[in-house]
Amino acid sequence: MSLLVVGLSHRSAPVSVLERASLSPDAQAKLVQDTVAAEPAAEAAVLATCNRIELYADVDKFHAGVAELSTLLAQHSGVGLEELTPYLYVHYEDRAVHHLFSVACGLDSMVVGEGQILGQIKDALARAQELHSAGRLLNDLFQQALRVGKRAHSETGIDRAGQSLVTFGLEQLADGADVTDWARHKRALVIGAGSMSSLAAATLARAGVAEVVVANRTLDRAERLAQILAEGGTAHVAARAVPMEAVSAELTRADIVVSCTGATGLVLTAEAVAAAVGGRTGTPVTLADPDPDTDAHADSGSERAPEPLAGVRSLPPTSVGTEDGCPLDLAAVQQQPGFSVMGEAAVAGMDAATLEQHAAWVAGAGVDRREAARRPAADPELISALAATAATAGRVPERRRPEPVPAPVRPRPVLFLLDLAMPRDIDAAAHRLAGVRLVDIESLAEASADAPMAADVDQVRRIVSDEVAAFGAAQRAAHITPTVVALRAMAADVVAGEIARLDGRLPGLDDRHRAEITQTVRRVVDKLLHAPTVRVKQLAAEPGGAGYADALRTLFDLDQETVAAVSRAEDSTEKNAESRGPA
Numbered sequence: 001m002s003l004l005v006v007g008l009s010h011r012s013a014p015v016s017v018l019e020r021a022s023l024s025p026d027a028q029a030k031l032v033q034d035t036v037a038a039e040p041a042a043e044a045a046v047l048a049t050c051n052r053i054e055l056y057a058d059v060d061k062f063h064a065g066v067a068e069l070s071t072l073l074a075q076h077s078g079v080g081l082e083e084l085t086p087y088l089y090v091h092y093e094d095r096a097v098h099h100l101f102s103v104a105c106g107l108d109s110m111v112v113g114e115g116q117i118l119g120q121i122k123d124a125l126a127r128a129q130e131l132h133s134a135g136r137l138l139n140d141l142f143q144q145a146l147r148v149g150k151r152a153h154s155e156t157g158i159d160r161a162g163q164s165l166v167t168f169g170l171e172q173l174a175d176g177a178d179v180t181d182w183a184r185h186k187r188a189l190v191i192g193a194g195s196m197s198s199l200a201a202a203t204l205a206r207a208g209v210a211e212v213v214v215a216n217r218t219l220d221r222a223e224r225l226a227q228i229l230a231e232g233g234t235a236h237v238a239a240r241a242v243p244m245e246a247v248s249a250e251l252t253r254a255d256i257v258v259s260c261t262g263a264t265g266l267v268l269t270a271e272a273v274a275a276a277v278g279g280r281t282g283t284p285v286t287l288a289d290p291d292p293d294t295d296a297h298a299d300s301g302s303e304r305a306p307e308p309l310a311g312v313r314s315l316p317p318t319s320v321g322t323e324d325g326c327p328l329d330l331a332a333v334q335q336q337p338g339f340s341v342m343g344e345a346a347v348a349g350m351d352a353a354t355l356e357q358h359a360a361w362v363a364g365a366g367v368d369r370r371e372a373a374r375r376p377a378a379d380p381e382l383i384s385a386l387a388a389t390a391a392t393a394g395r396v397p398e399r400r401r402p403e404p405v406p407a408p409v410r411p412r413p414v415l416f417l418l419d420l421a422m423p424r425d426i427d428a429a430a431h432r433l434a435g436v437r438l439v440d441i442e443s444l445a446e447a448s449a450d451a452p453m454a455a456d457v458d459q460v461r462r463i464v465s466d467e468v469a470a471f472g473a474a475q476r477a478a479h480i481t482p483t484v485v486a487l488r489a490m491a492a493d494v495v496a497g498e499i500a501r502l503d504g505r506l507p508g509l510d511d512r513h514r515a516e517i518t519q520t521v522r523r524v525v526d527k528l529l530h531a532p533t534v535r536v537k538q539l540a541a542e543p544g545g546a547g548y549a550d551a552l553r554t555l556f557d558l559d560q561e562t563v564a565a566v567s568r569a570e571d572s573t574e575k576n577a578e579s580r581g582p583a
């Protein structure tokens with residue numbers, strides 16, 4: 001077994017990198033095809049979700065495989081290899097199996113325990129089978145991953161440790177309120193008709209929204225989803241479909257918007273969201289006029305900073321009451337659910353000077369800020385100055401902090417936005433509009449990092465460890481099976497040859513005696529081979545047992561082509577079974 005996985009996820013890379021590295025379905029297919037065409041890889045599959053991109057392959061060389069798979073990921077994602085490499089992780093053989101089984105159980109998900117990943121793994125296997133890039137190893141691996149994931153959900157309480165990304169996102173929008181109470185009687189607009197959007201629409205319908213409007217570029221798919229919602233037995237939920245051109249009009253009527261499309265650009269701009277809020281409240285909410293000083297630089301070709309939004313307080317370089325050096329009013333923004341002070345939403349709308357200051361503050365936040373707060377850094381120059389003052393004045397002067405400036409009260413949201421797309425569908429600047437609450441993949445990742453994990457997680461980890469050991473043993477045992485089959489075939493040929501020679505020496509031997517002699521010789525050969533073949537399978541199933549197949553071929557002088565022919569025959573049988581689809 002030479003399983004290799006190279007990938008990046010929300011655990012290894014910032015959302016901005018994941019967003020740029022996301023692959024369309026066509027790009028995923030091309031990546032798989034190019035991988036199997038590469039020299040080190042014999043099989044390949046891509047697992048691409050909203051928060052991970054992973055390339056699985058059966059390789060014959062580890063270092064060459066890592067280099068080739070990393071290069072292919074960079075080429076197809078459009079992110080340069082030097083930029084992408086720091087965020088990539090690599091797992092090999094049993095560690096790669098452990099990784100996929102953990103992913104299938106929801107242990108590696110943004111929301112621990114969510115079950116949607118099982119459907120995504122199933123889809124990844126189906127795509128690889130359609131492209132004929134999944135052979136024995138990847139078929140066995142992904143099929144077993146699905147079984148392990150189902151076992152984890154059925155035998156443990158991992159479902160209680162987390163929810164689907166949709167449910168978790170809605171809980172963040174509800175800001176501590178019960179989702180059902182919060183969503184009841186609201187109007188919902190769902191943009192997109194894929195699996196994630198369908199799940200969001202169904203979840204909102206069950207939560208009791210008054211209406212679900214589905215918008216999609218292909219109107220037929222939107223209509224099918226709306227029909228399923230309307231006829232799905234969910235009481236008192238009206239559902240209808242609209243084309244994408246109608247989104248602006250529907251945005252003015254909607255209370256909740258969930259967007260998850262495959263678009264490469266923004267689906268909802270900050271201007272569109274501001275117009276919708278203004279239409280609901282009667283108060284214009286627009287982007288502020290451009291800064292004349294910034295316009296002066298525009299003619300020289302320099303890049304303009306994002307324009308500040310109306311209703312957003314302009315913060316001075318050293319805001320009173322904020323963390324030292326941070327241009328954001330932390331006390332205010334941290335009350336907004338899902339707001340990431342280091343994300344794109346934080347800097348949207350800052351002028352150039354403030355943006356530069358924020359960048360400097362973030363650059364100094366590489367360490368755990370909570371740990372840093374507990375361990376104040378010693379400043380030698382400050383200590384020396386205080387010592388000199390104490391020597392002359394007899395005491396250390398008090399350092400009083402100015403009274404904090406109260407943050408302006410943010411109006412209650414009238415429009416709730418949930419962006420589950422990668423790359424993002426909704427302009428991050430909408431987060432800074434008054435009357436808007438936006439939760440996206442970035443803020444969900446930050447919120448879920450502190451979510452408590454259920455005790456059942458430990459039980460799932462034990463299941464994963466047991467299943468990895470069993471899978472490895474089965475694969476190692478299967479690796480030696482063609483050699484054992486070839487050995488028994490050679491023994492059968494030897495018996496047949498000796499019986500033929502016996503017929504030449506004893507031409508008058510009757511059929512009954514010939515059959516008895518033949519059966520006796522076969523029993524002798526079978527008994528001689530039984531113990532060695534059973535034992536070699538046991539030894540081969542143990543870690544480090546891959547060499548027993550080579551030893552068996554050497555000891556019995558087996559023809560390598562005969563062994564390969566057995567393997568090809570087994571692969572042909574599995575491909576016929578594979579056409580029936582994944583479990």
